[in-house]
Amino acid sequence: MSVKLPKQIEDKLRNIDKLLSSIGDKLTTIDNMFFKLRQAYITSNLSEFENVLFDLSYALLDVSREVHNLIREFDTLSKDVYGKVARKELLNVEKLKTLTSKLGELRWEKLSKVLSTLGSIADRGREVEENFNNRLHKACKRYFESMDVKRVVNYYDLSSDVENACKFVEYLYDKLSKLNDEVSHIGETFLYLEDEVNILQQKLSLIIDAIELQRRRRELLGEVAKLLSEGRVKEALKLVDEYISIEHELEEIRRGKRL
Amino acid sequence: MSEIVNNLLKICEIYEKAKFKELSGVNIPEVIDELEREVAELGLEKIYGVDIGKVYTTFKKEVKLPITFVGFGGEVIGRVNVELDVPIRLSKCLSRLYRMLARYDKVLSSVKDVLTTLVEAKLVSEDKVKPVLDKLNEDIEKCKKLLKVTSRIMYSEEAIARDILDIYRRVKRGFLPNGEILKKLEKYFKEIIEN
Numbered sequence: 001m002s003v004k005l006p007k008q009i010e011d012k013l014r015n016i017d018k019l020l021s022s023i024g025d026k027l028t029t030i031d032n033m034f035f036k037l038r039q040a041y042i043t044s045n046l047s048e049f050e051n052v053l054f055d056l057s058y059a060l061l062d063v064s065r066e067v068h069n070l071i072r073e074f075d076t077l078s079k080d081v082y083g084k085v086a087r088k089e090l091l092n093v094e095k096l097k098t099l100t101s102k103l104g105e106l107r108w109e110k111l112s113k114v115l116s117t118l119g120s121i122a123d124r125g126r127e128v129e130e131n132f133n134n135r136l137h138k139a140c141k142r143y144f145e146s147m148d149v150k151r152v153v154n155y156y157d158l159s160s161d162v163e164n165a166c167k168f169v170e171y172l173y174d175k176l177s178k179l180n181d182e183v184s185h186i187g188e189t190f191l192y193l194e195d196e197v198n199i200l201q202q203k204l205s206l207i208i209d210a211i212e213l214q215r216r217r218r219e220l221l222g223e224v225a226k227l228l229s230e231g232r233v234k235e236a237l238k239l240v241d242e243y244i245s246i247e248h249e250l251e252e253i254r255r256g257k258r259l
Numbered sequence: 260m261s262e263i264v265n266n267l268l269k270i271c272e273i274y275e276k277a278k279f280k281e282l283s284g285v286n287i288p289e290v291i292d293e294l295e296r297e298v299a300e301l302g303l304e305k306i307y308g309v310d311i312g313k314v315y316t317t318f319k320k321e322v323k324l325p326i327t328f329v330g331f332g333g334e335v336i337g338r339v340n341v342e343l344d345v346p347i348r349l350s351k352c353l354s355r356l357y358r359m360l361a362r363y364d365k366v367l368s369s370v371k372d373v374l375t376t377l378v379e380a381k382l383v384s385e386d387k388v389k390p391v392l393d394k395l396n397e398d399i400e401k402c403k404k405l406l407k408v409t410s411r412i413m414y415s416e417e418a419i420a421r422d423i424l425d426i427y428r429r430v431k432r433g434f435l436p437n438g439e440i441l442k443k444l445e446k447y448f449k450e451i452i453e454n
Contacts, residue, residue, distance in 0.1 A: 044381050142372070149373060153370060156391045156394075161383045165377045
């Protein structure tokens with residue numbers, strides 16, 4: 001089934017594939033970093049926790065940039081495909097089937113792998129955030145929110161140490177929350193991309209159906225004419241019924257009822 | 260166990276035996292002084308500005324509860340001033356003390372929790388916090404003991420007050436015949452005075 005696609009589309013598909021591989025690799029590294037973050041929290045090594053948070057925010061920023069490029073590449077791919085179909089430059093069933101199959105590979109092999117890694121990252125991130133909030137963040141919130149607690153801490157001459165520690169905890173928690181928000185945002189973007197790939201695949205399948213229906217319709221016209229010339233009216237009428245049903249299906253496709 | 264707990268337990272014991280008369284045998288201002296010292300030892304009145312003086316004044320006031328005995332025809336057959344003054348006033352002081360101690364307990368536990376969490380997370384030096392944590396644990400224990408004893412006294416005092424009030428209501432409504440009233444009251448107060 002491997003038919004050569006237009007160069008512009010082949011290039012775009014290759015770029016998308018490369019970007020997905022690169023994002024996938026980076027996300028695997030990020031997943032490991034989240035594991036390190038969890039370990040740093042468990043062992044109460046908060047300076048290591050801060051370092052990993054810092055590295056993670058850069059790594060996620062880098063991935064966000066690539067995700068942005070990926071979405072842009074996919075948008076232009078869709079526009080190219082629709083443009084070529086509209087200009088009748090891509091109305092070859094085999095080519096369209098090849099393109100659909102390549103999109104399927106992207107979706108099932110690369111995209112689902114990326115989404116699964118993102119799920120793992122999100123789980124780890126949420127787990128760390130939850131534990132952090134239950135243990136450290138809640139204690140510090142109690143210090144900041146209760147004047148009585150503040151007074152007692154002050155009475156024991158510990159206010160500057162406790163206040164600095166609590167501010168550090170607030171800063172770490174804020175950074176961790178933002179990081180998890182970023183992971184969720186990337187996840188949502190990938191889900192959107194998955195939907196878009198799915199829609200493009202469905203549209204291509206419909207175009208393939210329409211092309212094949214049109215071909216059959218042309219065949220039917222010839223067959224009906226032949227049967228009529230041979231006086232086989234009943235058989236010709238059966239084929240006319242099939243012709244009408246194909247007409248209906250094509251009309252549905254045209255009106256977008258089948259998508 | 261600290262002196263104040265012992266004194267409070269003594270009051271508790273007296274209440275439980277319903278020795279109203281003997282309550283005067285306990286030097287209430289002295290107990291309050293000790294209470295004041297005890298709370299001062301906790302170092303909390305400096306933080307909250309607890310007005311121990313108010314508690315003290317309330318203890319010193321005397322209020323007598325007059326019980327009037329009324330016969331079936333509504334005629335007043337006698338009046339007795341029962342010395343419920345101390346228990347009634349004490350009840351107010353105790354509930355105030357109880358609320359105050361409960362608040363201390365909550366705040367001290369919160370401070371302990373905050374400090375322990377920060378030490379566990381290695382965010383503040385254990386050496387610096389340890390003496391404070393030891394003192395906090397001691398204070399929390401004191402608070403809990405005081406809370407326990409205070410609630411015990413409050414409970415006994417409430418039970419006795421309920422008994423007296425019950426007789427008073429029966430008498431007022433004429434549910435107890437004259438002879439019975441006198442017999443019952445005589446028995447009751449005899450018990451209170453003699454025991």
